[in-house]
Amino acid sequence: MNERVIGARQLSKWYGEVIGLNSFNMEVGKGITGIVGPNGAGKSTLFKLITGMIRPSYGELQVMGEVPWLNDRLSSRLGFCPDYDNLPDEATGGEFLSLAGGLHGMKGGVLRERISEVSGTVGMEHALHRKIGGYSKGMRQRIKIAASILHEPELLLLDEPLSGADPRARRALMEVIERLHREEGHDILVSSHVLFEVERMTSNVVLIYKGRAVASGDIYGIRELMDDHPHNILLEGTGMVEVAKRLLELEHTVSVGFHGSRECLRVSVKRPEEFFNRIPGIILESGGELREMYSTDDDLEAVFRYLVGGG
């Protein structure tokens, strides 16, 4: 491993009787690292420990050589984009970024210039004067990312940054994240419950399940496991019958079925990337309209159960 950025040893966090992390061990080096695990696996608990929002119940955690709890100096070197919505709806995007910059001691022309820069990076320069309450989910994610990179942190922590965004916004956000590392040199820890999304950004992952790190390293070995456990995707919209017919013609489609109503399809595929590349064309050809598309984490659960020896 290259220079260590984060090191956790026997790290545990309990919320009363609920276990957030359990004897968690992890070494993260420079570059982009993906934290992958199903919902409730402990990803957000890990991010909150790293940012010092909560303190460990047991074990050690070091971030860039420092202990995070009540460490203001370390906070200035971190940028955090949480998985939950923490935006003040009554403020404009510009006001929110001014607040974020001000909290890091930025002001005046330097702050204005930096706001202009980061809003351009995340493609939000046109919406800074609008109230955040009127932003779409994708825009909210972008403004959160902008706030987290405003002070040029050494380590960027992105907790489920793609969650809830539509397919186009997801793709754009993934490009932004890759660019932040490639062009601006941020080390990035990014979490997701969708393995193939992380795969698009990095090959270096830590798999987390039920509060433990069950595997870490190169993603390709894990991808082979994924082929044995097809990826499940839900599609919601109109014209789904025609979409289903066309999907069944694809080589890597394992199964297609309605989920609850005829406007919701549950698709099982072996090559999710190929599926996501082809789905816009299929929707167009079938004359339907896609309202929502998201991955369930059932498939990942299967891989994790396999990894921990449960099936």
Add this chain to the structure above:
Amino acid sequence: MVDSVGVTAFITLTGFKFRKILFNTRVVAAVLVGVLVAGVMFYASTLDVVFSDSAFLLDVLVISFFLPVVTMFYGSSVIRDEIEDNSITLVITSPMSRWAAYLSYYVALLMAMLLLMFAILVGGFLAFYVPFGISRGSVSLLGNMLLLTFLGCTVYSALFLLVSVVLERSIYFGLFYAFIWEGFIGSIPGRISEVALKHYIRSIGSARMEFMEFATASGMVYSLYVLTVVLVVLLAVGIAVFRQKEFPG
């Protein structure tokens, strides 16, 4: 952190929070209180009253009742709302020290409360004295009332800010405290009322204004001393609790 970065962070957070407290739907309640106080005072000016009656009315309406109630209404939600909607994450993960952040919330709340309560007080004063006639005595009364309002806002803001950090249902404690503790226990004749902050605020008023005199009033210096100690203890406890608080979201 009291370097230039810390000062900028303090000013930024205080300004943002001050605007957030004021430009909020809650301001409707403060406006209604202001209208009510002004209405009652104006009505009193049309009756056969003397100067001390109006001063007594201002004391009952503003100092004794609405001062703790309005401060409770705003103060008990300042940090609690941010914890519940997770917007506090931005502050907690910034390099601003937690003690500085807590003081910043306090200053923002205090500034907002002073603005609102001064406006309510001055509105009520003008509603009575413009028709009644403004005299040197009435201006002195206003000055003293502003002083008591300032002292009350200072201590009540610290109390309800602490409550908003400690209690999840801070508004219920706030209601109990404002109406039962300050409103009821603080009005019981005798020394029992000394457990309420209102007693010391009114004791200072008693020393400065004849109409506010009451038999069990504490001395002005002692009252100021008690209010100062309470303020320092409330802020110190608030900072200590906020500093050690975890924010699991």
